[in-house]
Amino acid sequence: MGFESPSHSTAAASSSASGNAKKRKTRSDSSGPFPRVRNPRNSHRPKNSPFADFGSYMVEKNKKLREQFDSAASTSSLQESGDGKKGIFDGVSIFVDGFTVPSSQELKAYMLKHGGRFENYFSTCTVTHIICSHLPDSKMRNFRAFSRSLPVVKPAWVLDCVAADKLLSWVPYQLHELVNKTSKQQKLSAFFSHKGILSLKNAETPVNQNLKPDAECLLSKDEGPRDTVLSAEDPVSECREHGSDDDDKTCEEISSEEKFTDLEDEHSVIRASDSSLHTPSYMDDSSCIDNKNCKEASDIKCARASNQSHSTLTDPNFVENYFRNSRLHFIGTWRNRYRKRFSSMLSEVKGSKANINSGTQKPAIIHIDMDCFFVSVIVRNYPELIDKPVAVCHSDNPKGTAEISSANYPARDYGVRAGMFVRDAKARCPHLVIVPYDFEAYEEVADQFYTILHNHCNKVQALSCDEAFLDVTVCVTGCCLLPYYILLFCIDYFKVDDYLYGLPVKALPGIGHALGEKLKSRQVQTCGQLRMVSKEALHMDFGTKIGDMLWNYCRGIDSRMVEVVQETKSIGADVNWGVRFDDITDCQNFLMNLCKEVSLRLQGCGMQGRTITLKVKRRKKGAEEPIKFMGCGDCETMSRSMTIPVPTDNVVPLQRITKQIFASLHIDVKEIRGIGLQISKLESVDIRRQEVSLADVEPQTKCISCGNQQASEHSKSIYINETGSCPSDVNQCSTRSHENRTSALPPLCHLDMDVIKSLPGEIISEMNDMYKGELCPFMEKCEEKDGGGDGHLSAKSPAENDTISALCYQRVGCDTSENMTVGPSDSGKLDSSARNKDKQPLCYPAVCMSNLATESKMRAPTLIDLMPSSLTQADASVLEQLPEDLKADIIESLPAHRAVNSVGNAPHGFVRAFLNSVEVQNSEYPETHLWANGLLSSIFQSIFSFLPSTSESWSEEWHEALSSLCELLKQYVNLKIESDIEELYNCFRFLKRQEL
């Protein structure tokens, strides 16, 4: 795409900004392409600005689109016929939200044919029905704001109406998600109004009835209790009444600034808030407002604030609002949308042998890139703008620091470039026409673009919404002169050398600003000069891969192939604009919202991930407020990550882990200028589900802990490698094989419901997630079965009932010594590394040891390797106190590869030395006792670091030990649940780590 990268360099922007300050005053007046429409809000803007009224663009655009629609409709045979009979959709005006089947274009055609209207932009004054196939959670949560009380119905409604040749009630076609929501919605409407009129009842009323006086459009905009009025009437009737030009124009003018893009529109909430001000029962009688309503009121208040200022300081929903308006977000997420929409074509190609080039044919690749896409899409509807300098930007404020996103060629002739501040662009080109983004149109054009490409070529690599590679190797006859490599598109094969020789290195793909500067400092600026540098020297300076790339590219060698399907490796969300926090609460709120966003994105892609990485931008010391309004300015970036054993897309664990990671960074929230959250180590939910199901059907995996069944050969292979020992990293949850993880989940029937019930809600939720939603129903079932009893499954043996396996499957940190894995969840709490510093070394209490560790006959569960992968993981203070025979057992059973790796051929000697060294350290500390100043997690850490490995089935002692531990844990949970949830988390972490 022709997107010039955003100007992250504030230095460049600031210098150019200040340098052009004077020029701005001298710029000549010019008139914009659009007639200006009265708008009281913008009346202060200079009349001579082509963009004096930003909303006028939308007014004009809507008008134009409507005219086009009318023109097309007038030629349609099914429009109002001579006998005066109207089409079935007469009075219906649809707005299609998001991707639908049939497509928005097809729906538009139906409207065209049958007397309806199709609105490209949402306006409460013109739209009667929102057509939508799927409603994401974000919209569900804010349904009221999203729908503005208009019916949200499936596209099938349109099809069925056409099939039935009459207008059917839309009620049965409501989205399933909305059926319950609607009733809630009605209550909410009732809350805001005295009338409490429900829309559902009226929705079935024939279209042409229930006509009501107009003027609500205006009222609804800024003053009146819009929800009450609109929901009371059929939307069609409502809008039909605005048929007169004057009214329409007024509505248009008002709605022009409310371009309805993807997510719910904050403005509607704001209006609701305004309307509430006119509803005394709402604002004045606070005693009548219950908690829920208080929250609603507070949400509305917050949303209103969001309209006034755009930063995290005042907008609690900043994350959502921000992404809706971000062009870079649009660009960055486009590919995911493309993958979804064209998934069938992509999978066809993936499985097709026709695309495999046998190697005998020279590859032929076409590169297609649309010029200044963002501008071109806008300009295509305005031929009068074609020869004028036009740029796309969020704002036309001449004083502002809005960034030009895309400029057409006439604008470029004046030196206007993407990434430039508007004021600088205007300084260079005073009559520059600024137009706003139209993300919906970009999406639409990109869809058309790729539909065409896929129709003509079955090997299409989408680079962005406007740029693609086509591998046409199998399409060409051999007579065609097409480039061999992606790198060399448009270059005559025989002129490659000449072309490259003088080519600036920065023109090569993969060489950006940093690499270009680095090369420049070595007096290398052209490919010719780069060729003079030896490969070895390049390796030395840039590393192997980048060195190779430089060496190859400057010679025109490029081994990349056109890749149709690219694996997703990470999913995340970053916000580096508008981020300012006054206190930790604001920051936490932001983080939680960011987690929600990422969770939704994961779910949207059907992916779950194990590594959570938090990235924080902190204002550099001495850096001043950036010139760019609400920009991040000069920052230092830091990132921390955590890997959990089981992949997740659930917001609850994401939020908790993010909190922990954030706490480990110890950043002053006032200095934060940007935050990002990425999830990696991804797995497809579908594939994972299949694998888990596979593991579930293995009887031995279900009952292995009972020792009732012998493991089959197959199941053994899951746990044990060929040498009979477990993978060396089995104790490290972050690196364990997936097979181990999926198989390790205990069957539901082995969970102790008492213990489960005593867990914090969020942990239960996470466990439920791991069990694919089966845990909660199972808990309820148990509840019913026991008649509210103790929650144990009566049919199970005591040993089974007491098993604590269930508790083990919590998220697990990387290494116990890593403080970030156990950072505090609340401010003011010491993180556990600090805690451990104070407490360690902890001597394990007798109660634990007697049951768990001191029995030399004690054995770990079958097939689970409990040995540390390294002796450094063992707590030597514990090891030293063991009976000699047990100690000998441990040393004996230490796998040779582990010991040898660390200490050569003398594992025994190393252990001895290790013990001695720690003995000296420990002598400084008094022995501690359980609950006094010891923590169970520390005890677990000690004990679990040396438990022996065995392949025998569970011994009676082990069952007893586990039974005692279970009881102990229950008490501990009760003790700590209120005061130290983090400690409980740590305990479960260790239990999980031991696969207990």
Added chain:
DNA sequence: ATCCTCCCCTAC
């Protein structure tokens, strides 16, 4: 040797 984390760079 291999993997991991953190960080940087790059393209769109």
Added chain:
DNA sequence: TAAGGTAGGGGAGGAT
């Protein structure tokens, strides 16, 4: 005012 995202790749350095 204004919306400086997203994701892949690679290097350095450390752990195992």
